[in-house]
Amino acid sequence: MDLNRIVAQSLRVGVLFSAVLSLLGLSLWAFGGFGSVSVPAVLSVGVILRLASAGDLTGIVYLGVIVLIATPIFRVAISSIYFAAERDGAYAGITILVLGMLLLALYSGAAG
Amino acid sequence: MLVVTPFEVFSIFLMSILAGLIGAVFGLGGGILIIPFLTLVEGVPVPYAVGASIISVVATSSASAATYVQDRLTNLRLGMFLEVGTVLGAITGAFVAAFLDPAILLVLFGILLIYASATMIVGPRIDFPSGVVPDKTAQRLRLGSEYFDPATGTTSRYEVTNTLRTLGISGISGIVSGLLGVGGGIISVPTMNLLSKVPMKVASATSNFMIGVTAAASSSVYFVRGDVQPLLVAPLMVGVVIGAAVGTRLLRRTPPLKVKLLFAILLITISIAMILKGFFPQIVL
Numbered sequence: 001m002d003l004n005r006i007v008a009q010s011l012r013v014g015v016l017f018s019a020v021l022s023l024l025g026l027s028l029w030a031f032g033g034f035g036s037v038s039v040p041a042v043l044s045v046g047v048i049l050r051l052a053s054a055g056d057l058t059g060i061v062y063l064g065v066i067v068l069i070a071t072p073i074f075r076v077a078i079s080s081i082y083f084a085a086e087r088d089g090a091y092a093g094i095t096i097l098v099l100g101m102l103l104l105a106l107y108s109g110a111a112g
Numbered sequence: 113m114l115v116v117t118p119f120e121v122f123s124i125f126l127m128s129i130l131a132g133l134i135g136a137v138f139g140l141g142g143g144i145l146i147i148p149f150l151t152l153v154e155g156v157p158v159p160y161a162v163g164a165s166i167i168s169v170v171a172t173s174s175a176s177a178a179t180y181v182q183d184r185l186t187n188l189r190l191g192m193f194l195e196v197g198t199v200l201g202a203i204t205g206a207f208v209a210a211f212l213d214p215a216i217l218l219v220l221f222g223i224l225l226i227y228a229s230a231t232m233i234v235g236p237r238i239d240f241p242s243g244v245v246p247d248k249t250a251q252r253l254r255l256g257s258e259y260f261d262p263a264t265g266t267t268s269r270y271e272v273t274n275t276l277r278t279l280g281i282s283g284i285s286g287i288v289s290g291l292l293g294v295g296g297g298i299i300s301v302p303t304m305n306l307l308s309k310v311p312m313k314v315a316s317a318t319s320n321f322m323i324g325v326t327a328a329a330s331s332s333v334y335f336v337r338g339d340v341q342p343l344l345v346a347p348l349m350v351g352v353v354i355g356a357a358v359g360t361r362l363l364r365r366t367p368p369l370k371v372k373l374l375f376a377i378l379l380i381t382i383s384i385a386m387i388l389k390g391f392f393p394q395i396v397l
Contacts, residue, residue, distance in 0.1 A: 003188060004181050004182060004184055004186075004188070005182065007177075007178075007181050007188070008177075008178045008179070008181040008182035009178075011174045011175070011177055011178040011181070011324070012175075012178040014174065015171055015174045015175045015178065015353055016353070018171065018349055019171070019349050019350050019353045022345070022346040022347075022349040022350050023346075023350050025342060025346050026121065026346050026347065026350070029121075029343065030118070034117070034118050036115060037116070037341075037342055037343055039338065039341065039342065041338075043335070043336060043338065057342060058342045061342035061343075061345065061346045062340075062342065064346070064349060065167055065331075065335060065340060065345060065349075068167060068170050068171055068174070068331075068349065069167070069170060069328050069331050069332055069335065071170070071174050071324070071328075072170065072174060072324035072325040072327075072328040073325075073328055075324070075325070076192075076195075076325060079188075079192060090252070090253060091189065091192065091253075094192055094193055094196060095192055097196055098192065098195045098196055098199055098325065101196075101199045101200060101203065101329065102199060102325070102328065102329055102332075104203070105199075105202075105203045105206075105329045105330075105332050105333055106332045106336070108203075108333075
């Protein structure tokens with residue numbers, strides 16, 4: 001399969017999914033009478049998933065944010081697999097380096 | 113806690129359609145419109161404005177990049193190579209921002225906008241560079257490519273040069289992105305075009321492609337830090353996707369001079385307001 005198509009499709013799916021979740025969150029807010037919204041003090045994927053499945057506005061919008069941030073990261077991961085399969089050492093190396101920095105940002109953000 | 117009214121959410125939504133459209137057409141993330149709107153018009157504290165903006169920048173650029181990548185306008189290899197610089201810069205910028213006074217960030221933002229408007233008004237651009245000799249790095253990484261321009265109906269071949277200097281400037285554009293919550297396209301588009309000699313439309317498309325990853329790097333730092341407010345980011349994520357969908361259809365025809373000039377005048381006005389806000393934080397328009 002062609003890299004252009006894979007990249008384009010994965011970006012499109014990720015962005016649409018996060019936009020739909022945002023819209024869902026906003027509709028919940030409207031139906032709930034536009035109340036004030038609280039943000040959990042501790043953020044983790046587990047907490048967000050639990051809030052989202054309970055129909056909480058913050059949980060649903062944050063799930064959209066996670067999907068959105070994951071979209072380009074996924075795009076880089078897919079590209080490195082593609083280049084590795086093509087035996088293109090230089091680009092496999094470049095994309096793995098970028099992927100490593102992205103994961104480090106997630107990790108260090110979570111740690112700090 | 114941040115109190116957000118339905119009217120504010122709706123106005124953020126409307127403005128983000130414009131930001132998505134402009135971002136898609138000019139190869140930007142749209143942050144240069146979102147940050148001033150949130151801080152000056154809505155009175156949102158700077159860290160929350162930056163946190164919301166950087167997330168929407170991921171949405172704008174990923175939405176428009178999907179279309180450009182499919183049209184084969186994007187130079188995937190060049191984009192992935194330059195991302196090494198932008199991502200490193202973005203992470204650095206996002207961490208440094210936490211230690212800076214918001215007033216300093218506002219003044220820096222104003223300066224960035226003045227630079228952006230100057231680029232828009234007097235900045236030279238090369239639509240179709242010719243006679244470009246690729247440098248050693250570009251040859252080794254096979255950065256030269258070709259693209260189909262729907263406006264002229266022809267496929268053109270182009271080469272890439274000054275690769276390592278462009279990588280260095282990409283690092284700076286990444287720092288600006290992480291620090292100020294923008295995509296950095298206002299720096300990377302002219303750099304790719306004028307220094308690397310990449311055709312203008314390819315530079316815009318490749319910039320959008322890179323910005324998604326750049327902004328994702330700093331977004332994760334801001335998100336985990338708790339600077340992303342759900343009611344600010346939700347209307348942005350929906351609006352910019354609509355705006356980008358319209359904008360990608362417009363890039364096929366190059367923006368006429370008048371649009372660029374109006375945009376530049378808008379940026380100058382905003383930049384003056386931002387610098388004033390930096391010195392007099394109580395101002396809300």
